[in-house]
Amino acid sequence: MSSETTLRAELIRLTRDLMVIESTDSRPAERARCFQLLRNYLDEVPGVVLKSHYFQGYESLLVLPQGIEHPEILLNAHLDVVEHPQSECYRSEVKDGRIVGAGSGDMKGQLAILLELFRKWHCATPGLSLGLAVTSDEERGGEAGVKCLVEELGLRCGVAIIPDGGSLNRITVEEKGVMHLRLTARGHSSHAARPWLADNPLERLVNRLPEVLKWFAGQQGDVGRVEEGDPHWYPTCSVTMMETPNDSVNCVPEVATAALDVRFPPPWTVEQVMEKLGSLLGEGIELEVMIAAEPSHLAPDKRFVELTAEVTGEEVDLIHASGGSDGRFFAQQGIPVILSRPEVGNLHGEDEWIDVDSMLVYFDICDRYILEKIGSKS
Ligand SMILES: [Zn+2]
Structure with missing residues (x-):
């Protein structure tokens, strides 16, 4: 042989x-x-x-x-x-x-x-x-x-x-750099029949996340770039988890969390991405970094x-x-x-x-x- x-x-x-x-x-x-x-x-x-x-x-x-x-x-x-x-x-x-x-x-x-x-x-x-x-x-x-x-x-x-x-x-x-983030929104658990009394943290997350996704979608520039050969050399964001401790449909949860996977090329830095996310999400949502690495x-x-x-x-x-x-x-x-x-x-x-x-x-x-x-x- x-x-x-x-x-x-x-x-x-x-x-x-x-x-x-x-x-x-x-x-x-x-x-x-x-x-x-x-x-x-x-x-x-x-x-x-x-x-x-x-x-x-x-x-x-x-x-x-x-x-x-x-x-x-x-x-x-x-x-x-x-x-x-x-x-x-x-x-x-x-x-x-x-x-x-x-x-x-x-x-x-x-x-x-x-x-x-x-x-x-x-x-x-x-x-x-x-x-x-x-x-x-x-x-x-x-x-x-x-x-x-x-x-x-x-x-x-x-x-x-x-x-x-x-x-x-x-x-x-x-x-690209990478960040894994956990978002937490807190409120009070209450009966879902009286939403006017509830401060629903899950809805807060659901309402704010589109702002984040919209901004990232805007980073890809011309829509025409998402074609074959596009190196996708711009920041991206994926929502990968969303959870509440809830097990009943008629209950407003007291806490809701989501996880994001964010990727970014230079000149973006971890600090700048954090700042941007903070301003997009606004008050009332805590941001916790699980993993952060620069490009x-x-x-x-x-x-x-x-x-x-x-x-x-x-x-x-x-x-x-x-x-x-x-x-x-x-x-x-x-x-x-x-x-x-x-x-x-x-x-x-x-x-x-x-x-x-x-x-x-x-x-x-x-x-x-x-x-x-x-x-x-x-
Ligand atoms: Zn491997």
Whole structure:
């Protein structure tokens, strides 16, 4: 068998072994089992130290060459996957050149690639300045994972490779900022038959939210821009939850809450978005910030961009991304981040997929990058 055939088979096997573990937020035991699989895979690698760190109950596995705290290249992935009610969807199948199933493209397939790269390089060149960090809370914001590794543990590197955004020939250079906000309106519970006596907090929310949505809709500028190719590079807002503690129809609730997911490009800042929301919502609605992150400049290494073009034979687009990634925590420290990945689709769906050929191409790009950047020094 050629080495490419072996690599292909190995990547498929490893991806599917990782996928069958339901490492979701509600299943800490499964996340622990997934980490155990990684340790089993990595503990024979010569010259590296495996260490688990726990922040707010979430494990992160850091694998570094002996004596090197700040590797020149850090490979980074998350092993948590989004929740699905049916556990059948965590099984996978290989169909039409793709690995199909929950977690394949976000990002067990990429995790498999990084594990293979890491093992290959350290077996060939022990002591190479190449690290690996795997976290388990990216889908809920990364605050207990990469953020703590970087801000509390002081993890640093020359460049971070995170295959969790963009695509093969689309490398992300900038990501929108993100805010998750909880809005709370308070009133008095009373009988719904006498609304003139009630100060209904749910209606207050329902009446004010359209003002917010209208303002955000206005940010997209000409209506004509919402077409194919529109990078949506303007602030957006989604109302994602609305709740009262009420369980009877004839009762005015005493409190009502809503949750907003707001995304914004520069020059908007967290502070400006808060100010704007405050003025749009007016008095009587409390605003609580759950997550706030400024937009990030990822500054990918130009050589990675060039190597991508060389290997794929196609031009590379440098793109703006509406979603955020763990890359922002590195970017905040001025560390360049390379955010591209194999071809994936239906992310967070039950039929999520990753294309196997493009996994090999992505592997090849990273492999050449590692060789050029640090492989020839050792
Ligand atoms: Zn992801």
